[in-house]
Amino acid sequence: MANLDPDLLDALRRAAIDAADDGVEFSVNGGWRSPEYQNQLLREAIAKYGSAEEAARWVATADTSAHVAGTAVDVGFAARAWLSEHGAGYGLCQIYRNEPWHYELRPEAPECGCPPQYADPSHDPRTRR
Known part of the structure; x- marks a missing residue:
């Protein structure tokens, strides 16, 4: 949970406490990512999906990723x-x-x-730079 936005971290901690009171194991599988790791994930997604356009549906670039910014988690x-x-x-x-x-x-x-949710990251205006 290192390098996460403090407000995000606080909200996660409060939610985890209340989830535990409901008997729910609250796990965070991913949070902040280094730009290098995000670029590696993008390269892997391009190889898996066959194009940068298709990979963009799943993985943002390092300069647009909310994970690199410390403002997103995967639970x-x-x-x-x-x-x-x-x-x-x-x-x-x-x-x-x-x-x-x-x-x-x-x-x-x-x-x-x-x-409202975006269909996928490629529809998020924050990822279009």
């Missing part, structure tokens, strides 16, 4: 199910429909709900 299955029901109350929102494990902090979510 385990039980946490994912719990957050899909309770996450907005902590500002924790699923951002991409094709990545139910990927959560980011949206501070307005407790009052307004989570924003």
Whole structure:
């Protein structure tokens, strides 16, 4: 959980405590990534999916990745199910429909709900640089 945005980390800790009270094991499978590691993941995705365009549906570039910025986490299955029901109350929102494990902090979510999800990262304006 090193290098995560402090507000995201705080929201995750509060959610994990409440999830545990509900008997849910709250696991975070991935958080901050170095630019080098993100670039490696992108190269692997290009090899797997056959093109940079198709890989962009799953992996952002290092300069656009919320993971590199420390503003995203990937959560385990039980946490994912719990957050899909309770996450907005902590500002924790699923951002991409094709990545139910990927959560980011949206501070307005407790009052307004989570924003509509993008189909995948290639539809997110933040990843188009």
